[in-house]
Amino acid sequence: xxxxxxxxxxxxxxxxxxxxxxxxxISVSVAYLQKRGIVEYGPSRITVFDFDERICGAITRFADxxxxxxxxxxxxxxxxxxxxxxxxxxFYTNPPWGASNDGESVKVFMQRGMEATRYEGEGxxxxxxxxxxxxxxxxxxxxxEYAIASGYxxxxxxxxxxxxxxxxxxxxxxxxxxxxxxxxxxxxxSSTAVTDSDRLANFYGRxxxxxxxxxxxxxxxxxGKAHDDEYSLESWPKMP
Numbered sequence: 001x002x003x004x005x006x007x008x009x010x011x012x013x014x015x016x017x018x019x020x021x022x023x024x025x026i027s028v029s030v031a032y033l034q035k036r037g038i039v040e041y042g043p044s045r046i047t048v049f050d051f052d053e054r055i056c057g058a059i060t061r062f063a064d065x066x067x068x069x070x071x072x073x074x075x076x077x078x079x080x081x082x083x084x085x086x087x088x089x090x091f092y093t094n095p096p097w098g099a100s101n102d103g104e105s106v107k108v109f110m111q112r113g114m115e116a117t118r119y120e121g122e123g124x125x126x127x128x129x130x131x132x133x134x135x136x137x138x139x140x141x142x143x144x145e146y147a148i149a150s151g152y153x154x155x156x157x158x159x160x161x162x163x164x165x166x167x168x169x170x171x172x173x174x175x176x177x178x179x180x181x182x183x184x185x186x187x188x189x190s191s192t193a194v195t196d197s198d199r200l201a202n203f204y205g206r207x208x209x210x211x212x213x214x215x216x217x218x219x220x221x222x223x224g225k226a227h228d229d230e231y232s233l234e235s236w237p238k239m240p
Contacts, residue, residue, distance in 0.1 A: 004162070005029035007176070008092060009042040011124065015089035017043040018116040020078060020109050021050050024094060028062055031071040047088070049076040049112075053217040077213050078108055079200075081191040082115040091116050094126035097174075100202035103139035107146045108194055108203075119151055119187045122180045129160050129175035136172070143177060151185030154178075 001024070008017075009030045019027045027048045034042030048059055056073035063071040076083070091113030096105040106127060113123050127143055128136035144154055160173035194200065203210045 001026065001029055002033075004176075005033055006039055008124065009033060009039050011122075011178070012043040012090045012092070013041040015043050015121070016045040016087075017047075018086075018088040018091045018113065019046065019048040019050075020091055020093040020113045020116065021095065022048045022055065022059075022092075023050075023052075025059075026092070026094075027071065028059060031063070031068045032066065035066060035068050043090075044070060045088075046071045047086070048073040049078075049082075049116075051075065051077040051213065052215040054215060057217050075214060077210075078112045079194045079210055079213070081193055082112050084189055084191065086116065087118055088116045089121045091121075091123045092126075093123070096204055097128040097136070098139045098142075099128070099135050100206040100208075101199075103142040104199045104201075105203050106139060106143050108199060110143065110146060111150075112191075114150055114152075114181075115189070115191045117181075118189055119185055120181045122155065122178065123147075123152070125177040125179070126162070126174055127177050128172060130171075130173050131160070133172070140175075140177070147177075147179045151182050151187075152179040153182055155180040 005026055008026060012030075017027075017030075022028075027046050030042055031046055033039045048056065050056055050073065053075055056075050059071065059073040062068070074083075093109045093113050095109030098104060098106045106125070110123065110125060113125075117123070125143060127140055129140055130136045147154065154177070156176075156178040158176040158178075161176055162174045163172070200209055202208060
């Protein structure tokens with residue numbers, strides 16, 4: 001995570017960076033490394049768009065406690081249109097890898113990143129990459145074709161860079177696919193909801209439709225302390 005965060009900080013230095021989802025908290029790591037002076041570069045603005053309110057809340061509270069003024073989060077589901085009032089320079093996404101839908105879920109997250117940047121600038125997509133398994137190769141090829149058809153070119157690909165130790169695929173690797181918009185390909189902003197059943201089928205895995213719009217956070221009185229239903233106390237049998 002440190003290596004990936006340093007890479008992202010350097011790649012998006014001085015840019016407004018949109019994270020389309022961020023379940024592994026790279027956004028927080030990037031902002032924190034810069035805030036603490038561990039790296040002298042980083043994005044001028046980081047906004048995380050995620051459908052999990054717990055993630056958004058955790059990012060917001062962390063940014064407040066560490067006085068990180070250029071980090072924030074917004075509750076958003078990529079099935080919905082991207083907010084028309086917001087625009088960024090670059091985007092980063094680590095989407096569902098699309099093993100069961102031929103990469104359509106990857107393309108939806110990429111689309112929202114492209115819309116967030118108005119089809120300009122650059123994007124970094126973390127995607128499955130394994131030379132021994134057929135489906136990652138097919139999804140990766142489809143993602144590259146989609147990027148090119150959308151007015152981007154493949155700027156760089158860092159093959160088999162990460163390992164996530166997934167239970168069902170412990171040796172599966174992923175890469176950074178880095179794309180850049182071709183000059184003169186800026187489009188008028190247009191964003192609509194994803195309603196095509198072919199794009200929604202198996203979105204989060206086999207037979208898994210995106211039926212949940214948001215994961216809501218249960219509010220608590222004190223976030224600085226563990227809630228009393230999360231732990232129990234065991235006393236000494238006899239104090240010395």
